[in-house]
Amino acid sequence: MRKTSTAFVALAAGLAVASPALAQELVIESWRNDDITIWQQTIIPAFNAQHPEITVRFQPTAPAEYNAALNAKLDGGTAGDLITCRPFDASLELYNRGHLVDLSGLEELGNFPETATAAWSTDDGSATFCMPMASVIHGFMYNKDAFAELGLEVPTTEEAFFAVLDAIKEDGSYEPMAMGTADQWESATMGYTNIGPNYWQGEAARLALIAGEAKLTDEAYVAPFRTLARWADYLPSGFEAQSYPDSQNLFTLGRAAIYPTGSWEISPFQRDAFFEMGAFKPPVANAGDPCFISDHVDIGMGINAASENQDAAMTFI
Numbered sequence: 001m002r003k004t005s006t007a008f009v010a011l012a013a014g015l016a017v018a019s020p021a022l023a024q025e026l027v028i029e030s031w032r033n034d035d036i037t038i039w040q041q042t043i044i045p046a047f048n049a050q051h052p053e054i055t056v057r058f059q060p061t062a063p064a065e066y067n068a069a070l071n072a073k074l075d076g077g078t079a080g081d082l083i084t085c086r087p088f089d090a091s092l093e094l095y096n097r098g099h100l101v102d103l104s105g106l107e108e109l110g111n112f113p114e115t116a117t118a119a120w121s122t123d124d125g126s127a128t129f130c131m132p133m134a135s136v137i138h139g140f141m142y143n144k145d146a147f148a149e150l151g152l153e154v155p156t157t158e159e160a161f162f163a164v165l166d167a168i169k170e171d172g173s174y175e176p177m178a179m180g181t182a183d184q185w186e187s188a189t190m191g192y193t194n195i196g197p198n199y200w201q202g203e204a205a206r207l208a209l210i211a212g213e214a215k216l217t218d219e220a221y222v223a224p225f226r227t228l229a230r231w232a233d234y235l236p237s238g239f240e241a242q243s244y245p246d247s248q249n250l251f252t253l254g255r256a257a258i259y260p261t262g263s264w265e266i267s268p269f270q271r272d273a274f275f276e277m278g279a280f281k282p283p284v285a286n287a288g289d290p291c292f293i294s295d296h297v298d299i300g301m302g303i304n305a306a307s308e309n310q311d312a313a314m315t316f317i
Contacts, residue, residue: 027080180242
């Protein structure tokens with residue numbers, strides 16, 4: 001996923017206090033293969049300006065292959081020194097298997113709210129094993145030109161949302177929504193976890209699930225699936241075979257009016273789209289209801305517990 005990670009620069013600030021190290025090389029494992037230019041031209045040079053004795057090499061893997069490749073490297077003892085961490089369970093499993101260092105003593109963790117560190121902490125909060133780097137939010141982007149042409153207002157309720165989709169479909173000039181389901185994560189991330197927080201009322205529900213006070217079969221978690229099922233009537237023909245890049249292209253080429261997405265698309269879409277874009281929040285059930293959005297804590301960085309360069313890695317973190 002292409003996501004603008006503005007918090008990356010914090011890693012290059014060299015805030016951690018460490019004694020000077022001998023010349024060492026650090027290798028960063030990451031799924032963000034689209035970020036390689038940012039690392040090579042901005043983050044690593046900024047770090048090396050303060051720590052020229054530490055060489056840093058960014059070694060990304062294709063996103064869909066990252067988890068399996070990283071696990072194989074960690075088990076085989078060939079993984080890099082710094083591990084880019086996915087949020088919650090995938091990284092928690094790495095920590096529980098002894099692959100990530102406990103960073104709980106780092107003062108810099110105090111720069112982040114609990115909602116950020118929770119993505120890389122044990123459920124009881126006793127250990128934090130990755131430094132937060134970036135998060136994104138979910139919502140809907142829309143083609144302002146198309147809305148103006150069709151005389152549409154930005155919807156705030158679900159009833160208004162489906163009325164807008166019906167109007168776009170009836171006109172026929174645009175696909176109502178540019179989303180496919182071939183890649184699965186797209187419909188999960190930009191569908192279910194986009195609209196879901198309005199049903200389960202945000203963070204309190206996640207904590208209730210962990211505490212065993214709620215179940216994923218409760219109405220609050222099932223209801224979004226029924227709403228998503230209605231989306232099928234407004235997706236492009238053959239959406240089941242439509243990939244994520246297909247959806248991106250459909251929207252930026254001006255052929256679709258609405259795109260369920262997240263803030264990571266802002267920069268590339270501003271570059272690629274020829275029309276003015278807007279964004280709106282996930283519609284609520286009734287006018288006046290509080291709106292909850294998905295603040296997707298997305299990416300962090302930890303230290304490989306088997307690294308021979310842990311002092312240098314801690315300096316980078």
